[in-house]
Amino acid sequence: MRFYINTEYLKKEIEYPKRYQSQNLIKSSVVVFLIILIFLLLFKPFGVYDPELRMHYFFICFLHAFIPALVLLLYFGVLYYFRKAKNRIKWTLLKEYINIGILFIVIGTSSFLIRDLLYNNPNNWSWNYFFEEIRNCFVAGIFFYFVLRLSSFYFESKKGSSFVLQFIPLVAEPKKTSLNPNIFISTQVKQDDFSLDIDQLLFVKADGNYIELTKYSGDQITTEVKRISLTQFESQIADYPHFFRCHRTYLVNIFKIQNVTGNSQGYLLSFNETDLKIPVSRKQIDSFNNYYQELRKKYIA
Known part of the structure; x- marks a missing residue:
């Protein structure tokens, strides 16, 4: 079966999402922080080895949840500032996926850089752990991204909040x-x-x-x-x-x-x-x- 990607849909211009605008970024970051924190406390993902922990597991979970929330706040805060300054208010799904991918890499790198603070492991600075942090970030991040997008769409529709439809103006030949x-x-x-x-x-x-x-x-x-x-x-x-x-x-x-x-x-x-x-x-x-x-x-x- 031929694999097909609708590139027209990905490149179609839409309004810049409200969730990434400065007035909503703190709210989005807090939601991300709470969801990740609860998930880490409940499921202990990615094979946590207790003897290696330098501090209580709760504080480790707190830092692992705080870093993505902080990176999200800073990354899209700076991005929105420069886009607004250049009057580039249009957005596409392709741009969103690219920026989310960059965000995951930054979060994974940040998690790798604090390993010495969290874990007592002589291999903390190895390439193996670096790629493992990036991989874990993409695995969990993609899951949370689509869950949050679906949840956001559901609740906005439920309460009647407006959303931009994927509408292309018609110009007849x-x-x-x-x-x-x-x-x-x-x-x-x-x-x-x-x-x-x-x-x-x-x-x-x-x-x-x-x-x-x-x-x-x-x-x-x-x-x-x-x-x-x-x-x-x-x-x-x-x-x-x-x-x-x-x-x-x-x-x-x-x-x-x-x-x-x-x-x-x-x-x-x-x-x-x-x-x-x-x-x-x-x-x-x-x-x-x-x-x-x-x-x-x-x-x-």
Whole structure:
């Protein structure tokens, strides 16, 4: 069987994770410290030999838990400081895995350097113990990393905290969008009929028997109110598949969406042209995801 790695997913840009930002680093470090300390006290991993111990096992566990927490705090604290100073706020999963790997090496090296303080062993400074500390750090670190990531995702979703979705803005190729952007919309009253450049439309909001059209043209946001229901308007633009009814009162142009954030209660859609955010109702989340994937295959792939 061929081994496949989705490099596009690994290199896709996301927002810099909040867990590595300065305001959350102390909390993350304390959590890491407590989990490692409890784990070491309960399981005595990696073949601890009691006669070699220079101090009580509890204090050894304390130091082995304190060092990773301290390295985590310092490493990502410095990294965030320089990234923020250079305005490099974007992040990728590939960067995260690389930095986590470097972090494990630093932690393993630090654990090796304090062996003389903890263990009465003439071979403390041997290459064998150096590589053993690095190996142990990777074995335990990878396990704890994915457990913490899964736990974090679960609790954030449970309490409704927002998280950044892996959303790539769609830009349709001209040759694949042959529909005429200028359409004529018929209303219940003939004198209220109007023409519309569909490519300028960001989203539509329902207001009873009226709709509010939000458009972007000439570097300017404009809003128009028309006498027609959202359902009637939607039926007249059915030939334009990139418009999606994401909410009872909203119809959105998926080609104009720049970013998606969300939680267990629904999504919020953002645009470059305006600070307004459009909701995707909880019932429409699966439909939105499927619709987005279909458009991506049709117009981008």
